[in-house]
Amino acid sequence: MKGRILIIEDEPGMRLGMSHFLSSSGYAVSPCEDGADGLAAIEKGSFDIIITDLKLPKYDGLSILNHAKKISPETGVIIITAYAEVKTAVQAIKDGAFDYIAKPFSNEELLITIERFMKFRSLEAELSRLRESVTEKTGFENIIGVSPAMKDVFDRISSIAKTDVPVLIQGESGTGKELVANAIHNLSLRKDKPCIKINCAAIPENLFESELFGHEKGAFTGAAEVRKGRFERANGGCIFFDEIGDMPMGLQAKLLRVIEEHTVTRLGGNEPVKVDVRGIYATSKNLKDCAAAGKFREDLFYRINVVPIIIPPLRERKEDIPYLIEHFLKYFGDKYAKPELKVAPSAYNALLSYHYPGNVRELKHALERAVLLSKNGLIDFKTLPDEFSAQGIGCPQFNNLPVNTPLQKGIVFLEKQMIMNALKESGGKKIEAARKLGISRKVLWKKLKEYSIE
Ligand SMILES: Nc1ncnc2c1ncn2[C@@H]1O[C@H](COP(=O)(O)OP(=O)(O)OP(=O)(O)O)[C@@H](O)[C@H]1O
Ligand SMILES: [Mg+2]
Structure with a gap:
């Protein structure tokens, strides 16, 4: 079957003729004899194409068109007009009809118009597939990347977004950790609940606890009102700990307890409150090294490092x-x-x-x-x-030096490169190379020996 066609035509001869011809051309055809039947059919069935006469009993062709565009915008509408109605037909095209054919028309003409629509629609579908595959190729949500490392990041995000496992995102500053954290939240089942961010590097140590866990009235001087902490505010959603490596050690132990027991207790309170939050953590530090140096709790590290996502530097x-x-x-x-x-x-x-x-x-x-x-x-x-x-x-080549190259080694590298470039540019003539470099021939000669440059 090539497609489903609804024919709305009150003249029995035309209706039968078109139905017969289109069925024998491989289409599934539903014929209707007036506007009301036509509308009912559009509401019930799904059609690739509607062929409708302009003048019909009950509803006319333009009402059919407008109704069809609302109910099923991807269906193509072809209007049949008498010679005198061409103006109305033009209006129909403006209203979204695919095309019109003027009576009298041959079966061939009808078929050509139908097939032009089918072709148009398949091109449209292909275009949208292509558009999708372009975003698939270059990114994920609004995260751009085609490198294998970024593809791994996208894979990870897709496979864990809909779960509740903790995620640890690692990468230098500016690599897109927050973007990834947001993508995970937006793709998760918690997307309609809040994603509360807490920047561990920016909160003074003495305020940390009340920020995270909240406080009761009078818990400390200045606590004039009850305040919910970020855990409670994130309930049902996600909590994003940015720069988790900067969290004070004392607080790390408390965080670990919350993660394990799924409850928080407000400062000055004694009733633990249940919280259901997913933790997303980001760090630009190497937490394993921090743990080894005694600056990050090892037990917390293992707790949060269930699914690591590593974003390499650009x-x-x-x-x-x-x-x-x-x-x-x-x-x-x-x-x-x-x-x-x-x-x-x-x-x-x-x-x-x-x-x-x-x-x-x-x-x-x-x-x-x-x-x-x-x-x-x-x-x-x-x-x-x-x-x-x-x-x-x-x-x-200088740009390929790793950032943690010791200065002395980097300078030597650069000096060697500059000498080689100058030699290349002056076609191996040492006097000219020395002049380019602003050094004497003797110094150049010494350096060539030192760096064993031929
Ligand atoms: N792959 C990417 N595609 C598009 N935009 C990106 C990408 N990576 C980062 N960005 C943009 O670069 C900026 C920095 O990203 P983001 O804030 O997520 O980095 P970060 O790793 O959290 O940095 P920091 O450690 O300094 O907080 C943002 O404006 C973000 O939109
Ligand atoms: Mg960030």
Whole structure:
């Protein structure tokens, strides 16, 4: 069966003729003889196409069209008109009909119009599939990434979002930990309940307990009212502990107890209150090292590290950079009403090769600034922050140095690279290379020996 067609036509000969022809062409056909029957059929059945006469007893073709568009917007409506009604037919197209055919028409004409609609719809479906697969390829919700590391992150999120297991998100500052935490909450069964965030690095130690657990009236000086803590406010939802590595040790023990017993007791209170919350934790520190150094409780670490999600720094997944650039340019282009932005090759290269100590956040801010400074839609080198021009443009290898390289080793590396570049540029002529480097021939010769450069 090629598709389901509803025919609404009061003239018996036409109705029968079309029904017969379309059935024999492979369609399932339901014929109706007036507008009221037609409307009832639309409400009951589901059709790929409705072919309706304009002039009908009871309801006319335009009412059928409007009704069909409301009930089943993806159904195609083809209007049959008499010659004199062409104006109305044009109105019908404006109202969302797929097309009209004027009487008298041949079976072939009818079939061509029907098949054009079927083709149109399958193209539309394909387009939306393609759109979906593009977002599948480059991201997840609003998290952009195509690198294997990011694909692992997406996989993890999908497989644990709907469970209640604790998640520990690890990554340097600006890698997107909060974005991932939000995605987990939004994809979880708790999405309609709150996701309460607590930044452990920003709350003074003496306020921590009342923030988390709340307090009764008069629990301490200044506690004039009863106050619910964040655990109670997050009840039914998630609680997101950002920078969990910065939580004071004393409080870690209390947190562990809450996690194990699912109850909190307000400061100054003695009735434990049941809480049902899912914990999501993020850290830019290596908690295992913190535990080994006695700065983080090992038992808490094992409790929260059930599902680790590790987001690598941006410099270790450079293949994500072009997609992030595109994403942020679109975002800021829309935000600041600067459409059709172009990036000059020099700026693009600098964006690709920079080492991003501040990770995605740094790229995002750089592009926001660049969009604002851009003139005539061009993002060029001048619009980028100084760090991008200070980097070793002539020696991109420098950007591949791990951030924790000792300074001395990094300087030696850079010096060696610069000497080799100067030699290359001067075609191996040492006098010229020395001049380029602003050093004497003797110093150059000494360095060549020191670094065993041929
Ligand atoms: N993969 C990504 N796709 C799109 N935007 C991202 C991505 N990663 C990070 N961002 C954006 O970069 C900024 C920083 O992200 P986020 O706040 O989640 O980082 P973080 O790891 O929590 O940083 P911090 O440790 O400093 O709190 C946000 O504006 C976020 O939207
Ligand atoms: Mg954060």
